[in-house]
Amino acid sequence: MGTEQEHQPLQGHRTLAAIVFSDVVNYSGRMSHNEEHTLKLVQRDLELMTRFCEQYEGRVLKFTGDGLLMYFTSAVQAVACALEVQKTIAAIAANLPESDRLQHRIGIHLGDVFVSPTDVMGDGVNIAARLQSEAEPGGICLSQIVYDVVKKRLALQATYLGPRELKHIQESIPIYQIVLAAQSKTTNLKSELERTLTESAGVEVDDSIKQDLNPLSMDLPLLADDVKKALERLLVEAVGPIASVLFQQTLNQTDSRQDLIERLVAQLPDHLRNSFRSRADDLLKELGENPPPRSPPPPAIKEEAQPAASRGAIDLAFVKRCELELTKAIGPIAPLIIQRTLSQQPGLSRHQLVEALSSHLPNPRMSESFRRDLLTPS
Structure with a gap:
């Protein structure tokens, strides 16, 4: 993925881009019913989408509250990313209660945009946003130009919906829709997802995502439930509401208590790592679990190399x-x-x-x- 510096020349310039817009189905209704839980679920899914965007060499340009505005230089990468996002979310949802599931709509258009330091504008963005609102829950809507670019590169099962009059768009836009059936909750979930992603998107599934989606890993008997909840609360104190997402993802990727603690520590800012590791060890002892062996502390010279003004400045x-x-x-x-x-x-x-x-x-x-x-x- 390119660095932030590599993206800087785009600012203040017009460019041709594949724009991807997403939003949550029935977001307002979910918020009115249970605001705190809905925000937690949105954070979980936006983290997953951001991860896929980076994996497919895209860039998150803007957060829209319940969705993302993403930019890709390749229409093929944009569509492959959207496919993997929707299929992954559907696969994970198969192992969750109804109250913990969200559905998303995605729209994709290839067009001219203007990138400023704080926003991205133009008909390309407006059309992508309108296409998103046309998509079915869990589906993806593509403009004709996107479909023409990717149809020979990706094995898509898309339905032609014909020209549509979109709000505030002068000309009608021919669109295609991909609706992905929800993955069933079976022991073959992991292999089925890998197969459908490979066939539909023409790409291999990232190894870390394979681990995330392993239905057997979601119930690993590493720790008792009360210990898991206590560790998650400890992580919340360190990083806030995103902790529940990080904890579940990390739990799904590990097969030992030692690895779990070390993976959690690795995701924390440097100034929080030693404290979290120590408190996690104490917690395991208190609750009757054998704590993992401590990793050796970083060399003292590393801490001394930090400017005095920055050490401990942020509590x-x-x-x-x-x-x-x-x-x-x-x-x-x-x-x-x-x-x-x-x-x-x-x-x-x-x-x-x-x-x-x-x-x-x-x-x-x-x-x-x-x-x-x-x-x-x-």
């Missing part, structure tokens, strides 16, 4: 304040952005963290207000 209380203010501004994706920022840029000072987070806000006025609320002494 959990400040991270929670950032999470609260950012959620007010951009919605439930905020905890994910904070977690990724801290993981990718360990050792940030408070000022540096706030500056990094403010870049995700939609306009300069909101950015300035965000900085002022978090950095002005009370």
Whole structure:
């Protein structure tokens, strides 16, 4: 995947791009029924979509509250990504109760867009958004131009819906739809998903995703249920609401207590790792579980190499304040952005963290207000 620097020249320029829009089916209804749980589920699925977007060399340009606006230089990669997202979500849902399932609609269009420092605009974006609203729950709608580009590269089972009049779009757009049947809950789930992804998208399933989707791994008897819940609560204290997603994904990828703890530690910012490992060990002892052997601490020189101003500058209380203010501004994706920022840029000072987070806000006025609320002494 390209680096952020490689994407910078796009800003302020027009370019041809495959735009992918997603949203959650019945999001408002779910929020009115159980807001906290719905936000947790949205965070879970947006994390999965972001992961696939990066795997297929795309870029998340914007969070829309309950969905993503993604950019790809290749229409084939965009469609392959959308297929894998929908099939993976359906496969995971087969092992979940109804209350823990979300369905998503996806629209894809290939067109001219204008990328600014804070947004992406143009008919290409508008059409992709309208196509998303035309899709069936769990389905994908493609414009004619996208279908023509990918039909010889991917073995698609698409239905032609004919020209559609889309809101605020002057010309009718011929569209195709792919509706994916939900995966059944069987012991063959993993092999069936790999087969359908390979046949439909023409791509191999990433090894880490294979582990995530192994239905047998979801019930590994590594730890008693009360221990699992206690570890998850410990992780919530470190990284916030995204913890439940990280914990379940990590649990599905491991076959030993030692590996579970070390995988969790690896996903934390540097300044939280030793504390979490120590508390996890103490927790296992307290609840009657044998804690995994401790990994050797990092060399002391690594800690000394960090600037004194950045060591311990960000505590959990400040991270929670950032999470609260950012959620007010951009919605439930905020905890994910904070977690990724801290993981990718360990050792940030408070000022540096706030500056990094403010870049995700939609306009300069909101950015300035965000900085002022978090950095002005009370």
